[in-house]
Amino acid sequence: MKREETITSADAANLLNNASNIIAITSHEFKTPLTAISAVVELLAARLHSSQQMDAFYEKNLSRITTEIFRLNSMLDEMLTINSIMSGRMSLNKQVIDLVQLLTTLRSNYFADPEDTRSFELLVTGIPQGIYADTNQLTRIFMNLVGNAFKFSREKAPVVTVDFEAQQVTIRVTDDGIGIPAADLPQLFTPFFRASNVNEIAGTGLGLSIVKTFVQENNGTITVESVVGEGSTFTLSFLYHSDSL
Numbered sequence: 708m709k710r711e712e713t714i715t716s717a718d719a720a721n722l723l724n725n726a727s728n729i730i731a732i733t734s735h736e737f738k739t740p741l742t743a744i745s746a747v748v749e750l751l752a753a754r755l756h757s758s759q760q761m762d763a764f765y766e767k768n769l770s771r772i773t774t775e776i777f778r779l780n781s782m783l784d785e786m787l788t789i790n791s792i793m794s795g796r797m798s799l800n801k802q803v804i805d806l807v808q809l810l811t812t813l814r815s816n817y818f819a820d821p822e823d824t825r826s827f828e829l830l831v832t833g834i835p836q837g838i839y840a841d842t843n844q845l846t847r848i849f850m851n852l853v854g855n856a857f858k859f860s861r862e863k864a865p866v867v868t869v870d871f872e873a874q875q876v877t878i879r880v881t882d883d884g885i886g887i888p889a890a891d892l893p894q895l896f897t898p899f900f901r902a903s904n905v906n907e908i909a910g911t912g913l914g915l916s917i918v919k920t921f922v923q924e925n926n927g928t929i930t931v932e933s934v935v936g937e938g939s940t941f942t943l944s945f946l947y948h949s950d951s952l
């Protein structure tokens with residue numbers, strides 16, 4: 708007679724915890740060799756420059772290695788983040804944030820690639836006020852949205868509009884990219900979901916899911932409007948500091 712086995716809630720919790728630990732450990736272990744490879748690439752580049760042997764071939768391929776290392780690290784960061792979210796281990800450290808300063812710093816530090824002559828345009832209206840949020844999460848939100856705007860757009864630079872309204876600040880990230888099919892919009896923020904027209908463009912399908920979680924954790928809202936072939940606009944809203952307490 709076949710014996711039936713049942714899995715208790717405690718067993719399920721242990722399985723989930725073990726899986727979460729495996730993902731975390733594996734992701735961290737992958738980061739160690741990537742850091743070593745990145746350091747070697749920097750040493751090679753410095754040596755080639757100092758010996759005046761750096762030519763277009765070496766520069767192109769070393770740059771490609773650096774780009775791929777960055778992509779892999781970004782994917783691992785997304786895996787670690789979604790793992791923290793799903794296992795309930797995500798922490799918050801909220802403080803008053805100058806949103807304009809944060810976006811200005813992002814533009815200088817992360818979106819000033821000499822290989823891409825574009826830099827996102829930042830437009831601000833109204834009287835700036837602070838919002839109460841986690842700096843790291845807010846940074847990840849805009850790095851993802853602006854990064855996607857660059858990745859999926861064509862010639863025009865993405866535009867980030869910050870409107871300081873009476874009760875809240877509204878931020879719009881707009882691009883002139885490939886757009887998102889209407890049928891895909893309802894699932895866009897689902898983990899591992901990718902729009903049906905981005906098969907040739909690298910990605911994990913985790914970024915926007917993480918973005919939505921971070922927006923909600925910081926008492927914000929996010930929506931998207933898009934037309935295929937014309938572009939997309941992601942709209943976020945956050946309460947001001949005094950209103951979010």
